[in-house]
Amino acid sequence: MSTHKDFPNLHILDHPLIQHKLSHMRKVSTSTKTFRQLLKEIALLMGYEITRELPVSYEDIETPICAMKAPVIQGRKLAVVPILRAGSGMADGLIELMPSARIGHIGLYRDPETHMPVEYLVKLPEVEGRTFILVDPMLATGNSAVAAIDTLNKYGVADKDIRFMALVAAPEGVKVFQDAHPDVPIYTAGLDEKLNEKAYIVPGLGDAGDRLFGTR
Numbered sequence: 001m002s003t004h005k006d007f008p009n010l011h012i013l014d015h016p017l018i019q020h021k022l023s024h025m026r027k028v029s030t031s032t033k034t035f036r037q038l039l040k041e042i043a044l045l046m047g048y049e050i051t052r053e054l055p056v057s058y059e060d061i062e063t064p065i066c067a068m069k070a071p072v073i074q075g076r077k078l079a080v081v082p083i084l085r086a087g088s089g090m091a092d093g094l095i096e097l098m099p100s101a102r103i104g105h106i107g108l109y110r111d112p113e114t115h116m117p118v119e120y121l122v123k124l125p126e127v128e129g130r131t132f133i134l135v136d137p138m139l140a141t142g143n144s145a146v147a148a149i150d151t152l153n154k155y156g157v158a159d160k161d162i163r164f165m166a167l168v169a170a171p172e173g174v175k176v177f178q179d180a181h182p183d184v185p186i187y188t189a190g191l192d193e194k195l196n197e198k199a200y201i202v203p204g205l206g207d208a209g210d211r212l213f214g215t216r
C-alpha cells in the first residue's frame with residue numbers, strides 16, 4: 001500500500017494481484033460475468049488491506065490441547081455500505097470476507113439539470129460504536145462520495161469512523177473528497193489521469209454500473 005504526495009489521506013493498493021485483476025477489468029473486451037467476478041475478488045483483496053488496523057478483542061477458547069485467549073474481530077461492529085448501484089458489486093467481496101458485518105445502503109441518482117447527487121434511499125444499521133466502510137467503484141467528481149458521507153454524518157456517524165473504498169479514482173474527485181472530509185481515508189486500486197468532459201474517468205473502465213449489470 002502506498003500514499004500519494006498531493007493527497008495525504010489517499011492510499012493506493014498497489015498489490016500486484018489487485019493491479020493484475022484491475023487491468024483485466026479495464027479491458028473493453030472483458031465480459032459482464034468476468035467483470036463482476038473480478039470486482040468481487042478485488043474488493044476482497046482490498047478489504048484484507050483496509051481492515052489491517054481493526055482492533056481485536058480476546059476471547060477465551062479451548063483448543064484440543066489447552067485453554068487460551070484468542071484474538072477476534074468484532075464483526076458485528078462493522079458495516080459495509082455500498083453506494084447504489086455499482087457499490088453493491090464491491091460490497092459482495094467485503095461481505096464474503098466479513099460475513100458478520102452489517103450492511104447498509106445509500107441510493108443516489110444524478111439530477112439531470114444540476115448534475116448533483118440526489119438521495120433516494122438510506123438504510124443503515126445501528127451506528128453506535130460501529131466502523132463504516134463506504135464503497136463505490138468509481139470516485140469520479142467526488143460529489144456522490146461526499147453526499148454519502150454527509151448522509152452518514154447526518155445519521156450520527158463521525159468521519160473518524162468511516163473508510164471509503166473505490167476501485168479507481170480521479171484526481172479531481174479525490175480533491176473534492178478531501179476538501180470536504182479530510183479525515184476520511186480513501187483506499188483505491190488506481191489513481192487515474194483525469195475526468196473527461198462527461199465526467200468519466202480516463203483511462204478508467206467505462207460505466208461501472210453498466211459493466212457490472214450488463215446494462216447500457
Ligand code: URA
Pocket residue numbers: 138140199200201202204205206207208209
Ligand atoms: N462512474 C462510472 O461508472 N465511470 C466513470 O468513469 C465515472 C463515473
